[in-house]
Amino acid sequence: MMKEINLNIGGLTPFSTIDFPNHLATIVYTQGCNFRCPYCHNLPLVDCLEIPISxxxxxxxxxxxKRIIDGVVITGGEPTLQKELPAFCAWLRNMGFAVKLDTNGTKPLMLKLLIEKHLVDYIAMDIKAPWDKYQIVTHTSFPIELIQQSVSLLKETGFPCEFRTTVHSGLLTFRDLEKIVHIVGQNHLLCLQVARPTPFYKEKNEYxxxxxxxxxKKFPKYKLEVR
Known part of the structure; x- marks a missing residue:
């Protein structure tokens, strides 16, 4: 076993067949996030309320x-806030696992490093809203230019990826979804996910x-899925 990596991990899902395309994977949940999306199901992770797993x-x-799973999904929280994420990804790949990263795209330099060093195999990036509504949906004031840089990076490198939007009628209109479709464009997959009620956000979702x-169906030339 290599030297311990100080990655704050707050949870673990042993097996998943749906979170990493073409892989049977374990999901690792990192602690901490720089967004406060009201529909989030992982608030204990966001606020670092769970005791970290050693x-x-x-x-x-x-x-x-190792003989059962072939991939590891790193999600959160927001994994790119962890300074030792590259070391953890390298360790997973050295063990023979494919690595998928879920991210909100707020750390484009971290994404660039992971891609250039071949430390991840697949990235799923959230697009929370059209650019003009990001602050409303995430409940934070964040430089939107950094998120735009991450979108451009994934598009321009051609790295295996998908974009995802969680949709709640109290936050996003169909017009907002149209804007997100055009942000992603015709060449990349956009997955729409219906926001589910949480103990903290119970407003009815019309979607x-x-x-x-x-x-x-209004966008036949685009790569769109509903999950």
Whole structure:
């Protein structure tokens, strides 16, 4: 086992067949986030309320399942806030795992490093809203230019990726979704996810999988999915 990596991990899902395309994966949840999206299901992670899982336990878990799983999804929280994320990705790849990263795109330099050093195999980036509504949806004031840089980076490098938007009728209109479709463009996958109620955000969501599937039919030249 290599020297311990100080990555704040607050949770673990042993097996997933749907979170990493073409892989049976373990999901690792990092702590901390720079957004405060009201529909978030991982608020204990965002606020670092969970006791971190020790690196030793993560190592033992993955070692015991190397013949079963072939990928690891790193999500959060926001993983790119962790300084030792590159070291952790390198360690996972050295163990033989493919690595998928979920990110909100606020750290384009970290994404650039991970791509250039071949430390990840797939990236799923959230686009929370059209640019003019980001502050409303994320409940933070953040330089939108950094998120735009991350979108451009993924598009221009051709790196395997998808974009994702969680949709709640209290936050985004169909017109907002149209703007996001055009931000992503015709050459990259955009997945729309219906926001589910949480103990902290119970406002009724008028979006359903069915009406979103009707919406994406208006854009036959675009790569759109509803999940």
């Amino acid at each position: 690196y030793e336990k993560i190592y033992e878990f993955l070692q015991a399942r 359903t999988k069915e009406n979103l599937e009707g919406f994406i």
